[in-house]
Amino acid sequence: MTEAARAAATAPLQDVPLDSDGVPHGQPVLDRLVALLDLERIEENIFRGVSPAESPVRVFGGQVAGQALVAAGRTVPPERRVHSLHSYFIRGGDPTIPIVYEVDRIRDGRSFTTRRVVAVQRGKAIFSLSASFQLDEPGLDHQEPMPAVPEPESLPTYAQAAAGYLDKVGMARLPRPIDVRYVTEPPWRAREGGPAEARSQVWMRADGKLPDDDLLHVCVLAYASDMTLLDSVLVRHGVYWGTDKVLGASLDHAMWFHRRFRADEWFLYDCASPSASGARGLATGRFFSADGQLVATVVQEGLLRVLD
Template sequence: MTEMAREAATELDTSPGGGGQPVLDKLVALLDLEKIEENIYRGVSPAHSSVRVFGGQVAGQALVAAGRTVPEERRVHSLHAYFIRGGDPSVPIVYEVDRIRDGRSFTTRRVVAVQHGKAIFSLSASFQKDEPGIDHGETMPDVPDPESLPTFPELTAGYGLRFSEIPRPIDIRYIGEPPWVTRTTGERPTHHRVWMRADGTLADSQLLHVCVLAYASDMTLLDSVLARHGVYWDVDKVLGASLDHALWFHRPFRADEWFLYDSTSPSASGARGLATGRFFTRDGRHVATVVQEGLLRVR
């Protein structure tokens, strides 16, 4: 995510003391959209947002809007989205849902997020009723337990990063040296790995858990592109923005339990970087896969 997006993602609360349940509750409230008409919902941004709406926020809210029009027993299995314009955090976002198809097994929805009369984001999502079938998944990398790793405030202490002291709804534990360190050591890691979890307890709604993961998926993904080149947000002169985002949900999970986010970048060119990521539960189940392309201008 971009430096501005990172601030917007974390500025759900400006009180001192890190994250925890109060900050997570603010994220849940952010995802609880207001229904203003059939198939039309309205969402807001945090009171202390930066210049643009955080991409994970608009993706999560759009997925909530789509899910509100789908029977609860049908789970989202994929979403594909484009970030069209930078969102204005000072005004509400209107989400218009198009009920594309309601089949016997699958349900398809298209959502357009609108501000100032213009589309800023579009999302297509597919939902499926549970069915038995063949089953395999990738193997989780061998990594240290999250409890053995420093917290985000501990890891960022002394580096002067603008976003380091803002309370966060997502607890993140970096595996290995973080990118603001490797940029000075000369390392160029090909994989960027973090443990993540919602920093508190979430309700049992499966839609809420996938929306929180969608929100979190935009927080560190593009870091895997920058780490290959020894640059980082807020330290070097990097201008970035998410261009598109795709997520596939393979198996049920809880976003308030630890999951490993393993990301890498297969290619970067033309001021764009491509990043892919895999999500694993702590017991090794491969629960989701993400792909994103971002605009990255390094000056």
């Protein structure tokens, strides 16, 4: 990441397309996400990333996961594609200072490569990730079918779905590099009807065109995977961030990548919650491409404290 790229990644957005609710979206916002994922190499196995000017109080979990995966991938031959990652969120990140990513080259085998990454701020670990990469190989092939859902263009935009709730919904006022369309009732509306089925379904895609870089598309998907996953826990209990007194944070995050995809084309994120207990909720997610291919699976546990 050059000085110019770092400035582009952190500068406030100006003169960009605005959604119907006045929130920046579209290609310029996506380009800034791409710049955020273009880490600066400090040493052979050390990288540095930054956060956007408009950030939550803590660094967004999808951002640090995506950046850590970029750091790991920069030390792996391009013909080896990531097939899984396992990570822990250790401390809340500070979006006002850079994040240093330290890569440990665990193993380079004939077919598989393993990397471990620790994200550090102020000398302390805030996030750790282990990722495995593999050469393409032929083998058995099957998958679960994609759920029957409406087409994404037939559904309201995020701005339309959040109308009347913008001051209450968690990240509704932040720039939107990802186009999100809710298939199920948005959780801030579903809560008005009380507890519901523990499922959240959304169509997603990068809101613009991405370069032809397999690792970048995977990292954008990792970024997006943290956006709505815990909705499937909260919606079952009729509560939601901002509209209720809910304190929460991602504890861990695991992903398996099954097939190639483009993150700038529509994919369905089908999420469910099998269990919640001990102030923790477990959520699982499946990513399907628009043509029905199962491209990734996600599991996350989150800390969820309902104070009211």
